[in-house]
Amino acid sequence: MRLRISGLRTMAHPRETLVLNRPPCKENLTECNVLHTVAETMKVLFAAAVTALAASGCTGASPQPGAQPGHEPGEVFRDCATCPEMVVVPSGTVLLGTPMPQVPPGVGRGEETQRRAVIDAAFAVGVYEVTFAEWDACVEAGGCGGYSPGDQGWGRGTRPVINVNFRDARAYVRWLSGKTGHEYRLPTDAEWEYVARAGTRTLRFWGDEETEQCRHANGYDTTGYAAKPHPFSPPVGCEDGYAWTAPVGSFVPNPFGLHDVLGNVKEWNNDCWRHPVKPANIIDLLGWFCITGRVTRGGHWGAFPGTLRSAWRGAPSGGTRNSAIGFRVVRTLEPTS
Numbered sequence: 001m002r003l004r005i006s007g008l009r010t011m012a013h014p015r016e017t018l019v020l021n022r023p024p025c026k027e028n029l030t031e032c033n034v035l036h037t038v039a040e041t042m043k044v045l046f047a048a049a050v051t052a053l054a055a056s057g058c059t060g061a062s063p064q065p066g067a068q069p070g071h072e073p074g075e076v077f078r079d080c081a082t083c084p085e086m087v088v089v090p091s092g093t094v095l096l097g098t099p100m101p102q103v104p105p106g107v108g109r110g111e112e113t114q115r116r117a118v119i120d121a122a123f124a125v126g127v128y129e130v131t132f133a134e135w136d137a138c139v140e141a142g143g144c145g146g147y148s149p150g151d152q153g154w155g156r157g158t159r160p161v162i163n164v165n166f167r168d169a170r171a172y173v174r175w176l177s178g179k180t181g182h183e184y185r186l187p188t189d190a191e192w193e194y195v196a197r198a199g200t201r202t203l204r205f206w207g208d209e210e211t212e213q214c215r216h217a218n219g220y221d222t223t224g225y226a227a228k229p230h231p232f233s234p235p236v237g238c239e240d241g242y243a244w245t246a247p248v249g250s251f252v253p254n255p256f257g258l259h260d261v262l263g264n265v266k267e268w269n270n271d272c273w274r275h276p277v278k279p280a281n282i283i284d285l286l287g288w289f290c291i292t293g294r295v296t297r298g299g300h301w302g303a304f305p306g307t308l309r310s311a312w313r314g315a316p317s318g319g320t321r322n323s324a325i326g327f328r329v330v331r332t333l334e335p336t337s
């Protein structure tokens with residue numbers, strides 16, 4: 001049985017539907033088995049697509065500028081030489097959130113209420129977080145309000161852009177849309193978790209264990225602890241080699257081919273944060289001024305390991321600019337004729 005919650009609709013893009021997961025999945029084995037099969041099939045298809053693209057030399061930094069997507073899942077393209085590299089992800093269904101016993105204390109923020117989202121159309125998502133080079137191209141072209149964010153002395157180029165707030169990120173996607181003629185935007189809360197999970201149902205796309213983090217994500221590791229010891233938050237017990245941000249693509253991608261969905265920098269979503277079952281607590285004026293904050297996802301280079309999970313979400317003020325938050329773009333795919 002699916003129960004539609006009308007209060008969730010403002011968090012969803014028109015092409016997605018959010019539903020609560022009632023009864024619990026373990027009591028609805030037929031539906032769960034179907035979802036599991038879809039997820040496993042997706043992973044197999046993507047693995048085959050990535051392997052084929054790698055064999056043809058079409059992955060990495062060499063997609064053809066101006067290539068038009070054929071809406072085939074796994075296709076990698078870039079709309080211009082300085083535009084973000086994108087990958088097409090299929091339509092599908094995702095179970096958002098984390099069962100309460102698995103949520104680390106103090107970091108749930110409503111994720112314990114699991115709900116299902118239906119993404120009913122394929123779309124494209126950035127393979128990487130938006131980089132300083134891509135941001136600087138926007139500024140050089142007269143976009144992004146002429147704002148040049150600081151890099152903390154860590155370097156620009158292929159490092160993820162930081163010190164950008166929600167409105168800065170929105171300015172970038174507006175510029176990118178105007179430049180390319182395609183609809184670029186920030187992901188919705190549901191779209192983000194859909195692409196971060198990439199068919200997986202574990203806490204992280206690589207599994208449940210924190211100990212595997214250092215192969216897959218730049219978080220608060222022993223390198224970060226050596227550079228900036230935190231008296232109350234121990235690092236994850238491994239070494240990823242980066243105390244601050246890392247160049248994008250330095251870690252193993254998820255099954256959709258996305259790098260750094262967990263760690264490196266938190267990523268702005270387009271939604272105001274709202275509790276899944278307490279929408280009355282939210283004041284969202286014209287989609288810009290969110291009393292409860294804008295959703296950020298994925299954890300960051302200095303974050304407690306419990307926040308580097310697919311379901312974790314933060315809710316800073318949309319005006320926040322700091323060294324822990326960047327963003328990733330998505331692109332709507334026009335229907336093929």
Ligand SMILES: [Ca+2]
Pocket residue numbers: 218219220221223224240241242243244301
């Ligand atoms: Ca690190």
